[in-house]
Amino acid sequence: MAFKGLGVLPDVVTYNALVDANCRFVGIDAAYAVVRRMQVAGIKPNVITYNSLLAGASRDFRLSLSLDIFEEMLELGISPDLWSFNTLMHCFFRLGKPDEAYRVFRDIILNDLRPDKTSFNTLLNGLCRNGYTDNALMLYRNLKRHGCELELITYNILIDGLCKAGRLKAARWILKELGDSCYIPNAITYTTVLKCCFRCRQFEEGLEVFWEMKSKGYTFDAFAYCTVAGAFAKKGRLKEANDCMEVMLDSGITPDIVSYNTLMNIYCKEGKFEAASELLNKMENEGFECDHYTHTILVDGLCKAGNLEGAQRHLQIKSSTVFSTNLAAYNSLLDGMYKAGHAKHAMKLFKLMKIKDEFTYSSMVHNLCKERKFRTASRLLLSCLKNGMNILKSAERAVIRGVRDSGFRKDARKLQTKIRMAKILRNLISTLDSGNLTWMQLIDFGMLQCKGFQNPPFLIKKNY
DNA sequence: CTAGGGTTAG
Numbered sequence: 001m002a003f004k005g006l007g008v009l010p011d012v013v014t015y016n017a018l019v020d021a022n023c024r025f026v027g028i029d030a031a032y033a034v035v036r037r038m039q040v041a042g043i044k045p046n047v048i049t050y051n052s053l054l055a056g057a058s059r060d061f062r063l064s065l066s067l068d069i070f071e072e073m074l075e076l077g078i079s080p081d082l083w084s085f086n087t088l089m090h091c092f093f094r095l096g097k098p099d100e101a102y103r104v105f106r107d108i109i110l111n112d113l114r115p116d117k118t119s120f121n122t123l124l125n126g127l128c129r130n131g132y133t134d135n136a137l138m139l140y141r142n143l144k145r146h147g148c149e150l151e152l153i154t155y156n157i158l159i160d161g162l163c164k165a166g167r168l169k170a171a172r173w174i175l176k177e178l179g180d181s182c183y184i185p186n187a188i189t190y191t192t193v194l195k196c197c198f199r200c201r202q203f204e205e206g207l208e209v210f211w212e213m214k215s216k217g218y219t220f221d222a223f224a225y226c227t228v229a230g231a232f233a234k235k236g237r238l239k240e241a242n243d244c245m246e247v248m249l250d251s252g253i254t255p256d257i258v259s260y261n262t263l264m265n266i267y268c269k270e271g272k273f274e275a276a277s278e279l280l281n282k283m284e285n286e287g288f289e290c291d292h293y294t295h296t297i298l299v300d301g302l303c304k305a306g307n308l309e310g311a312q313r314h315l316q317i318k319s320s321t322v323f324s325t326n327l328a329a330y331n332s333l334l335d336g337m338y339k340a341g342h343a344k345h346a347m348k349l350f351k352l353m354k355i356k357d358e359f360t361y362s363s364m365v366h367n368l369c370k371e372r373k374f375r376t377a378s379r380l381l382l383s384c385l386k387n388g389m390n391i392l393k394s395a396e397r398a399v400i401r402g403v404r405d406s407g408f409r410k411d412a413r414k415l416q417t418k419i420r421m422a423k424i425l426r427n428l429i430s431t432l433d434s435g436n437l438t439w440m441q442l443i444d445f446g447m448l449q450c451k452g453f454q455n456p457p458f459l460i461k462k463n464y
Numbered sequence: 465c466t467a468g469g470g471t472t473a474g
Contacts, residue, residue, distance in 0.1 A: 016465080019465095020465065023465090047465085048465055049465085050465090051465040051466075052465050053465095054465080054466085055465060055466065058466090081465095082466085083465055083466050084465090084466085085466090086466045086467075087465080087466045087467095088466095089466090089467095090466065090467065116466095117467085118466055118467050119466090119467085120467090121466095121467045121468075122466075122467045123467090124467090124468095125467065125468065126467095151467095151468095152468090153467065153468050154467095154468085155468095156468045156469070157467075157468050158468095159468095159469095160468065160469065161468095186469095187469080188468060188469045189468090189469080190469085191469040191470065192468080192469050193469095194469085194470090195469070195470070221469095221470090222470070223469055223470040224469085224470075225470080226470040226471060227469080227470050227471090228470095229470090229471090230470070230471055230472095233471090256470095257471085258470055258471045259470085259471080260471085261470095261471040261472080262470080262471050263471095264471085265471065265472070291471095292472080293471050293472050294471090294472090295472090296471095296472040296473065297471080297472055297473095298472095299472090299473090300472065300473060303473095326472095327473085328472050328473045329472080329473075330473085331472095331473045331474075332472080332473045332474095333473090334473090335473070335474065357473095358474085359473055359474055360473090360474090361474095362474045363473080363474045364474095365474090366474065367474095392474060394474085395474075
């Protein structure tokens with residue numbers, strides 16, 4: 001090895017740096033190769049080595065690999081520390097497995113490790129992202145009540161989670177509490193609130209926040225610029241969206257994949273497909289991999305421009321590779337087909353689609369109503385609700401109004417009752433699924449840990 | 465070595 005020439009031999013710290021760098025910049029497999037090499041060199045990996053691997057697998061959404069790494073760690077006699085558990089918990093939450101994540105949290109306690117601020121921040125974020133905003137709020141309140149020190153990041157997590165769940169009032173409340181705390185909102189807080197305003201169609205308020213952020217001298221990064229440009233683009237204010245991105249590029253920020261996607265979206269909406277294609281080349285030259293946003297933006301843009309063949313061709317190329325499950329792109333194509341007058345083809349595609357979501361159904365229902373096919377529309381609407389999904393309120397209204405106005409007042413009333421029943425059933429099922437009871441236990445138990453009590457093993461045995 | 469913000473489809 002090169003080190004030998006210097007008379008210095010690499011030790012575990014050297015290798016750990018190498019493993020972590022490989023995880024971040026090359027890939028988990030390359031990192032694993034380093035681990036094999038260090039074992040050959042007679043150096044034993046330690047908990048830090050494995051934590052790096054775990055984080056790498058988690059970043060790549062490779063759940064089974066994370067579990068393998070964890071198991072391998074145990075087999076080697078390396079006992080996982082709090083960081084290992086935090087990473088694993090985060091991994092499960094990201095994969096939409098809150099119950100597994102909860103089990104990890106329990107393991108932290110069972111292993112006599114005290115959850116730290118990161119554990120609770122990860123927990124709060126994971127709860128929000130998996131539809132447990134109420135529990136997240138409860139946890140936050142309890143943490144506060146017990147005098148736990150909160151961090152700015154805790155507020156940011158909650159504000160974002162509540163906004164994304166559409167709970168604007170609660171988000172505002174937390175924002176107010178942040179104002180009363182010892183923290184000053186940072187750029188992340190501002191971007192979060194900005195995004196929230198745009199989501200709730202409070203466009204002017206969003207721009208006000210934007211100016212306030214500027215006047216307070218916060219440095220704008222790609223996150224802030226793309227949020228604002230994306231909002232402008234959605235509103236159809238393409239000139240302003242373009243200007244925003246120009247300012248960003250002029251300020252010397254190197255565009256990343258999201259910035260390029262934002263630009264691509266603007267070009268497609270402007271109908272500038274040549275510029276879009278040039279941008280695509282530029283991205284590829286700079287070594288960027290197009291992600292499913294890029295492809296969706298292109299497919300949707302082509303559909304809206306009336307180029308259904310182009311969109312279909314693009315999808316076919318991509319579906320042979322990694323994008324066979326790009327639901328958003330298929331939804332775009334479905335809607336585009338219908339709007340272009342190919343109702344039969346659209347229906348065929350709809351039936352072929354194995355995965356559907358509320359976008360799929362809402363778009364179909366809207367288009368069917370325009371065609372005055374209210375029977376089919378109401379059938380689809382009900383099956384959407386029965387599958388546990390939401391449907392756009394406007395789609396629901398269109399069907400009911402359509403049935404009623406075509407002279408079937410009784411049927412319209414019947415449909416309304418059916419919709420109500422389907423919704424009640426859906427909510428019941430989701431309450432059962434959420435298993436609120438375990439979460440309550442978890443939260444009460446978390447309090448004891450955070451308050452500064454020693455681990456009470458008797459309590460663990462009693463409760464679990 | 466772990467946690468937070470940005471881009472797509474009705």
